[in-house]
Amino acid sequence: MGQDEKKSLLANQDGGQDDVEISSGEGKKKSLRDYIPKLSKESITILIYVVLYITCGVINSVLLKQVMNTFSNYGFFLNQLTNFGYIPIFGVAVAYKMFFTNDIPKETRQFPLYKFLIMGALDAVTGYFVVIGGISTSGPLQQLLNQAIIPITMLVSFFILKERYSWIQLVGAVVIVGGVVTSLIPSLTGGGNSGNKPFWNFFYLISIIPYAFSNVYKDIGFKAVDDMDVWYLQYWDCVFQSIIGTILFPINAALPPPATIPFNSIGPSLKNGSLCLAGHNNILATDSTCGPLTTDPMPCDNCHNAWIIILVYMTINVIYNVFILLVIKYAGATVFSIANTLRLPLTNIVFSLKFIMGKQVVPFSGLSIAGLIIILGGLTTYRVGSTIKAKKAGATEQVRFIPGMGPAGVEGIVPIRKKFIEPKSQEHLRKQFFGKLGINIPEDRYNKAHINDA
Structure with missing residues (x-):
């Protein structure tokens, strides 16, 4: 490390003695600089990455809900759009890497495609439940329900991977479940005006199950991979996710409004979704087909600037996942976990700010705050237990991460344990x-x- 990196951030560049002198009480004088922690260039870089990751994560979550609200009558179309939309992005990156770099060697291209198929299928099912259920699930509740991934993944790992957890981790998982249940109480009792509907809230919550299986499968299917190119992985994941997501359309025929799409209406629904993407409203209050006075209440279209919203969301989503990589690579899993814990309350605070959310603002209720506090306590407990366990096992194993864009902006960060050689x-x-x-x-x-x- 160079000498310049060891200097205080507030150091005088001209070497002057302009610092404020502070008496230490022992006859010695200390400058104000002595009381300011000295940060190296690497520490400042990591801090910037963490702050940008948290910021992009908050924006990503808010934009995802904005997209869901915009396409509230076209959930299946939105699911397909978020699946197919990333294929050209990752396709261009993979093509560049294959033709102009050596980042994707022959060994990587020979990796079995059926493993990508399984991963894509699990992510497709996850994305379907996230988008369809998320339309009638408020943004703050989405953030709280997402935390159920920890106890559910623990449960799946216990039976499939024979993973064992410390009592501190188990206590944290139980507390998280208690916080999720507390957060669901207003929806179950009909309280509040957040627009949450119990059926769709549980529909959204179900998405955690295939997501947990996807995480565990990545732990199994990619354990032997030393250096899987992230863009190559994402490309094939999106391809198979899009194919599997397309054949899920029959489920919509059995779902209640606004997700109901009879078999013979799939084509018109996709067409209307495309028109909405272009900014054209198809379901209007003047037609008496939407609004609170209709027999089956459904929201009216609000497709103004829809294409801008989806484009900004997808761009932020890619940037957000880049910062996931940077934080994990340079700061490590512990800092990444702390950043995620900080991101949760900040995201829910943004959802409650009217000057940002406008008509989509969701005020905090007492139970929502209680659920948030309980979940934060559970997350902290679980991550303390994970840190202690990792230190005890540090002599024999390390934790590697495979980042995944995942469905509809749900990132997939999966620990892959590899013994040190x-x-x-x-x-x-x-x-x-x-x-x-x-x-x-x-x-x-x-x-x-x-x-x-x-």
């Missing part, structure tokens, strides 16, 4: 080389065993 010494490598040449060198039993194995 003790590096071989230069002496061992030299003896191994001579052994392969048939040159006998006196050596101890340990090194001889390694040469014979080679």
Whole structure:
């Protein structure tokens, strides 16, 4: 590290003595600079990454709900749009890497496609429940329900991966479940005016189940991969996610309004969704087909600037996932977990600000605040337990992460555990080389065993 990086952020560049002198009480004087923590260039960079990650995460969550509100009558179209929309983005990146760089070697391209298919299928089901259920689930409640991913993933990992957890982690998971239940009480009792509907809230919550299976499958299917290119992974995930998402349309025929789409109406619904994307309203109050006075209440179209909203959302979503990579790579899993914990209350605060959300503002209720506090307590407890467990296992394993764009902006961060391989010494490598040449060198039993194995 250079000398400049060791200087205080408020250091005088001209070497002057303009600092405020503060008496230490022992006859010595200290400058104000001595009381300010000295940050290295690397620390400042990490801090910037974390702040930008939290900021983009909050904006990403708010924009996702804005998109859902805009396409409230075209949930299936929105699901397909968010699936197919990323294919050209990742396709261009993969094509560039394959033709102009060596980032995607032959070994990566030979990776079994059926593993991407399984991952894409699980993400497609997750995205379907997220988008369809999220339309009638308020933004703050979405953020709280998303935290159920921790206890559900723990449960799936317990049975499939035989993963075992500390009692601190288990207490944290139970507290998180209690916070989720508390958050659902206003919706179940009909309180509040947030627009939450119990059926769709549980429909959204169900998305956590295939998402948890997707996380566990990534732990299994990609464990042997040392350096899977993220863009290549995302491209195939989006391709298969889009294909599987398309064949899910029969489910809409059995769903209640506003998601009901009979088989013979799939084509017109996709057409109207496209018109909405272009800014054209199809369902209007003047036609007496929407609004609170109709037999089956459904929202009227509000497609003004829809294409701008979806474009901004998808752009922010890509940037957001880039910062996920940067925070994990340079700050580590612990800092990433802390940033996620901080992001939760900040996102819910933004949803309650009228000057930002306008008519879509969702005021905090007492139970919503209680649910948020309980979940934050559970998240903190769980992550403290995870940190303690990781330190105890640090001598034998490390935690690697495979980032995933996931459906509808739901990022997939999956721990992949790989045992450390003790590096071989230069002496061992030299003896191994001579052994392969048939040159006998006196050596101890340990090194001889390694040469014979080679």
